Amino acid sequence: MSIDVQPPDPQQLATWLRASGNRDGAAFRSLYDATSPKLFGFALRILHKHELAEEVLQESFVAIWNNAAGYQSHLSAPMTWMTTIVRNKAFDHLRRSDVTVEIDADQFDRDVMDALHDPQATPIEALQMSGDAKALAWCMSALEGVHRQVVALAFFHDLSHSEVAEHMKLPVGTVKTWIRRSLEKLRTCLAKREQA
Amino acid sequence: MNIRHNVALRHKLAAEYVLGTLKGGARRRFEGWMHQDADLRNITAQWHQRLAPMAEFAPGVKPPKRVWSGIERRLNLTRPASGWRFRLSDSLAFWRNLGVASTGLAALLLVVVLTRTLEAPSISYVAALTDDKTQTAVLVTADSRRRAIDVSLVAPAQPAADKSLQLWAVPKTGAPRSLGVLGDKRGRFPLPDNAISADVVLLAVSLEPKGGSRDPNGPTGPILYKGNWVRL
Numbered sequence: 001m002s003i004d005v006q007p008p009d010p011q012q013l014a015t016w017l018r019a020s021g022n023r024d025g026a027a028f029r030s031l032y033d034a035t036s037p038k039l040f041g042f043a044l045r046i047l048h049k050h051e052l053a054e055e056v057l058q059e060s061f062v063a064i065w066n067n068a069a070g071y072q073s074h075l076s077a078p079m080t081w082m083t084t085i086v087r088n089k090a091f092d093h094l095r096r097s098d099v100t101v102e103i104d105a106d107q108f109d110r111d112v113m114d115a116l117h118d119p120q121a122t123p124i125e126a127l128q129m130s131g132d133a134k135a136l137a138w139c140m141s142a143l144e145g146v147h148r149q150v151v152a153l154a155f156f157h158d159l160s161h162s163e164v165a166e167h168m169k170l171p172v173g174t175v176k177t178w179i180r181r182s183l184e185k186l187r188t189c190l191a192k193r194e195q196a
Numbered sequence: 197m198n199i200r201h202n203v204a205l206r207h208k209l210a211a212e213y214v215l216g217t218l219k220g221g222a223r224r225r226f227e228g229w230m231h232q233d234a235d236l237r238n239i240t241a242q243w244h245q246r247l248a249p250m251a252e253f254a255p256g257v258k259p260p261k262r263v264w265s266g267i268e269r270r271l272n273l274t275r276p277a278s279g280w281r282f283r284l285s286d287s288l289a290f291w292r293n294l295g296v297a298s299t300g301l302a303a304l305l306l307v308v309v310l311t312r313t314l315e316a317p318s319i320s321y322v323a324a325l326t327d328d329k330t331q332t333a334v335l336v337t338a339d340s341r342r343r344a345i346d347v348s349l350v351a352p353a354q355p356a357a358d359k360s361l362q363l364w365a366v367p368k369t370g371a372p373r374s375l376g377v378l379g380d381k382r383g384r385f386p387l388p389d390n391a392i393s394a395d396v397v398l399l400a401v402s403l404e405p406k407g408g409s410r411d412p413n414g415p416t417g418p419i420l421y422k423g424n425w426v427r428l
Contacts, residue, residue: 023418025273032264037256040263045254057259058266065271075241076248083251084244091216132245133252140250151215155250160219183211190246 008034010130013078014071021069028065035079036061039086046090046156048101056093060086079130091158103157103167106149139189147182150175199229199236206239214243272359272403273418320428321392323399325421327351333421334401336363338387345375345391347383355403362408364415365391365425366398372415375399377408392427399425 013034019027036057043053043060063085071081094101129137140148146168153164161179165172199205212218213226230236267273321338333351338344347363355361363385364372376385378401390396400422402415409416 023415025418028273029264032267036263037258038252040259041254041257042251044257054259054263058263058270061267062270065267075238076244079252080245080248083248087248087251129252130249133249136246136249137253152250154215154217155247158216161217164217179212179215179217180208183208183215186246187207187211 008038008079008130010077010079014073017064017068017071017078017081018073020065021071028068031064032061035082038079039082042083043086043090045107046087046101047093052093052097053090056086056089060089063089077130077132079132094158101157103153135190135193136186139186139193142189143182143185147178150178151182151186154179200233206236207243210236210240210243211247213240214247272356321425322428323423323425325399325401325423327421334363334423336399336423336425338392340387340392343387345385345387347376347378347385349378349381358406359417360404360406360408361401361420362404362415364400364402365396366400366422367393367395368397369395371413372400374408377404392425396425398422 013031016027016031016034020031039060040053040057043056044050047053047056060082064082067085071078076084140151143151150164150168153159153167159167161175162172164170164179165175168175199209209218209222209226213223218226230240320340321336323336324332325334325336327333331351333349335348335350337346339346345363349361361378363375363378363383365375366372373388373390373396375388375391376383400415400419402409402419403417404415405417
């Protein structure tokens, strides 16, 4: 297995993003090549259907090109900015199309745990994640499994407190409390890792 | 509700806004607050930064080639060269047109040469604009005495019905200046002084929405052709 699959360097991505803002088609192509597998994987995880995920990825990159000039690097990392666009487009599609997607909390849990594995065990997956994602995976692994699932359901499936509650067969109050506490814990954990 | 002085609440709402569990009226209210509260926007941006990397947990999947082709098509990023290739393989009509175009070009050059000899130096600036394959696509000449710019499209690349080609004078520093929107294969525009000032070294043609760029400070679409603006 080759080792040249590196996580895209945020500095490089920001440079390409700024150049795309200046209508540089070649830089935009490089940005696409470096980030489209991750963003497509993400769209697939939300939408499950290949055709829909392709459409959303296409729309997202059109939006990335059109809005690149407004990207502010001091407010968000390039991947954060782009994944937010993909996530919004994916949810828009779901709302418009009335498609119901299969909700699989266990799959997400496997992803997090895989993300945490010893780099020796899954070299490519470990290398493909940015430092931000590794830190978040580490902090999420410190949450209780069922709390982690509640947070992930909301994030990947655009669910409300009551929808999460219904899906997990839990009282709404419990879900609200778990989500609030989990988010606080993540913030504290990420801040500690940043200082370390 | 006043959330300005409640730090814990501000964080809780921003986090749930980013996570997505803040819905309906509460979500719209939060967006309203963000609008007038830079600190709240900052807190929200930090929460995006914390939670968005969850997207990367899903394993990467290489998208099929047609996704990029679709993006290229929608954004008009395809090079004019592909138009050439298409036409070359396409039809006999191309060769006939090429013959006509070449004859026309030869005639134009003859006129230019004759005009120069008869009333020199009426053509005072010239530019041959080329595409990314260095094929000459547009000829531009400026007559500083008659204060006119003449533009001839040599390449057969015609923009789509909802697009226009726009000609720009590009100075060494500062924003490009529009010289005009090409309506047809030929065009004549008035020659403004700032198009032949010493700092203008380059002319360019960009692909714009019908009628030209909506941005007064320059092109919004890709640059298709460019070339040096040479004083004769």
